[in-house]
Amino acid sequence: TINLAQSFGYLQKKAVLDYSQLEHAPELEYYELSHGQRRLWVLAQLEENQIAYNIPQVLALEGEIDREILAKVFETVIRRHESLRTTFIFVGGQPRQKINDFESLGFKLEYIDLRDRQEVEKEVKVLIDKEMAMAFDLQRGPLIRAVLFQLAEKKFVIFFNLHHIICDGWSMRVLVNELLLLYGVYRENKESPLEPLVFQYKDYSFWQTSEVGKAAVKLQEAFWLEEFSGD
Numbered sequence: 001t002i003n004l005a006q007s008f009g010y011l012q013k014k015a016v017l018d019y020s021q022l023e024h025a026p027e028l029e030y031y032e033l034s035h036g037q038r039r040l041w042v043l044a045q046l047e048e049n050q051i052a053y054n055i056p057q058v059l060a061l062e063g064e065i066d067r068e069i070l071a072k073v074f075e076t077v078i079r080r081h082e083s084l085r086t087t088f089i090f091v092g093g094q095p096r097q098k099i100n101d102f103e104s105l106g107f108k109l110e111y112i113d114l115r116d117r118q119e120v121e122k123e124v125k126v127l128i129d130k131e132m133a134m135a136f137d138l139q140r141g142p143l144i145r146a147v148l149f150q151l152a153e154k155k156f157v158i159f160f161n162l163h164h165i166i167c168d169g170w171s172m173r174v175l176v177n178e179l180l181l182l183y184g185v186y187r188e189n190k191e192s193p194l195e196p197l198v199f200q201y202k203d204y205s206f207w208q209t210s211e212v213g214k215a216a217v218k219l220q221e222a223f224w225l226e227e228f229s230g231d
Helices: 001-008 034-045 067-080 118-131 171-187 201-210 211-227
Strands: 052-061 084-090 094-101 111-112 144-152 157-163
Touching: 001 118, 034 094, 052 118, 052 171, 067 171, 118 157, 118 171, 144 211
Parallel strands: 111 144
Antiparallel strands: 052 157, 084 094, 144 157
């Protein structure tokens, strides 16, 4: 695939960022935003109660669901990924990432029992639409919300929502896979098989805003300015 891309003029060496120099960021109280985070942060400031960058996910499940185990699964995943515990605050007039511990984040898996409702399918859709329309507070957080709806004795819907500043489509697939894996493991009273993460997102954003990262971006900038020069 790489060879094919290069044959069409893509992935030339001079245009590719070198991530091999990525190192662990030092332990700091706050971290600079990555370029992508900064763009989303600015857009969030332009319109109050902005929901365009919410990323919702709905999972329909049938069978027995243990709410305590599911809550433990969400806690494990949120503890594992620092980005899910990140909020964005002002420090010295600039937005900065703050990585919170799980306890201070204020995350809680909500539970709504709809078994006594007449039109349960319609009711859950209304509630999910309402949840989707709720904006996130980037400064206070948490930037992930989750609700377990019970529709019948063995019929459930899990809804969770994240802000795009801490997640994207690829990350959502990773998140869903880890949630499902851990639920199955914890149901069998086993320990998590997931290895600790080598890097967290703050390591990438720290690299991107470092002198090495800035130099790499300058190379890309020069490449694309040349590529699109002229008319």
